[in-house]
Amino acid sequence: MNAPIIKCHNLSHSYSGKAALSNISFICESGEPIGLVGPNGAGKSTLLNILCGFMRSASGNVTLFGHKPGASALSGRVSALPQDARLDPAFSIGEQLCFYARLQGLNTQQAKHETSRVLEAVALKDVLKEKPSVLSHGMAKRAAIAQALMGKPELILLDEPTAGLDPVNMRKIRTIITELSPVTTFIISSHDLAELGRLCQQMLLLDKGVMSTMQLNASENNKPTRFLTLQMESCPAPDVQAKFNNVAGISRVSNPQKNEFIIEYNPEIQPSMDLKIITCINDNNWQYRQLSQGKTLEEKLFFDGM
Incomplete structure (x- = not known):
């Protein structure tokens, strides 16, 4: 049986007594790209540096393909792109x-x-x-x-690969990653959640040195309810919420930020809720920008359960 691509157990590291990583444990198998996300100072760069073999952790164990980071056996199998890499x-x-x-x-x-x-x-x-x-x-x-x-290489670690790029070049890099994914596993650290949402189904979330993992498909498909995210043009939020709450099958409508609505509904009562929402919008002469299935990646990672 092949060893996991990455296996971390109780990995910890600190700088001047301040924890950058706190007993994190996770396993990555080969397959689709994996997103690494978290706020500034969360420990992402520290983790990537340890995985690359650029620095050693204070405690815990980590292996790549069954070998310690930086081992000669990993030559040609593991590659990395630091955020500010220059030729x-x-x-x-x-x-x-x-x-x-x-x-x-x-x-x-x-x-x-x-x-x-x-x-x-x-x-x-x-x-x-x-x-x-x-x-x-x-x-x-x-x-x-x-x-x-x-x-x-079989594993490539990318730190902010699309930072500062225009949409055309972002798309080119996204295409490169997608085309190589069948034979190469990518771990991508980025603040661009829209890009990660297009590329990755598994997320590693670091916050204050503590890690949690999320499988995006499973996070909503295993629930009895479903979600729609609606981006509206300028609109009367209380009226929009009131109208939507009267639609059969909708259990909750939230307005987390201006002109954005998250609609929770029961697909058994109304399997075509997107059509019902668009009908409601047209009946009230409102204008909308986008209606998408599920929650945004930002909402899933940082605000669910708050």
């Missing part, structure tokens, strides 16, 4: 990627082939001889991701 401005993109490939044990010919492969994977095959200074921010981010793809 050396003095050398061409191709020279640097070839150098990284040689560090993984590839010979010169193999390194050149691998460099061409990863640059093509991120749609940058034309910048092989260019220096980093000519790249836009989005291109530089993709070039850094190309370095993380070297050697076809």
Whole structure:
């Protein structure tokens, strides 16, 4: 039986007496991308640094593919992209990627082939001889991701891979991750919950050094009720809530922020609640922006149960 990709048990670390990680335990199996989320200072970077072997935990145990982080047996199997990764401005993109490939044990010919492969994977095959200074921010981010793809690793740790990118480049990186997911497991740390919601079904939530896990599909499908999230144009919130509460099958309507409504309903009473909501909106001449199944990832992770 294969060892889990990552296995953490009672992992703890602190800085100057302040806990960054507090006895966290979790297991990650190979498969779909996994999101790592939490507020600033939650311990995400500390965890990633420990997983990469850049630092040791104060206590607890962690293994990747059954080996300690940083072990030689993990060479070529595990890769990482720090949030602020930069390529050396003095050398061409191709020279640097070839150098990284040689560090993984590839010979010169193999390194050149691998460099061409990863640059093509991120749609940058034309910048092989260019220096980093000519790249836009989005291109530089993709070039850094190309370095993380070297050697076809089985596990890639990405820290804010889409931070600061425009929608076009965000989509390109999302496509890269999606296309590689059948053979590579990604752990993605990000504050962009919309992006994570598109990519990941499993979430690791860190808050003040304490971890909890969530399987997004299971979190709502196992409940007897369902949810809709409605984004309205400017509207009279009390009237909207009152009208929706009169629709058969709706058990609760909340208004967590301006022009946003979360509708809890019983699908056995009304399986087509989305159509009922749209009918109600039209009957009252309201305008809406979006109606989606379930709660937003933000609501699931940070506000459920509050």
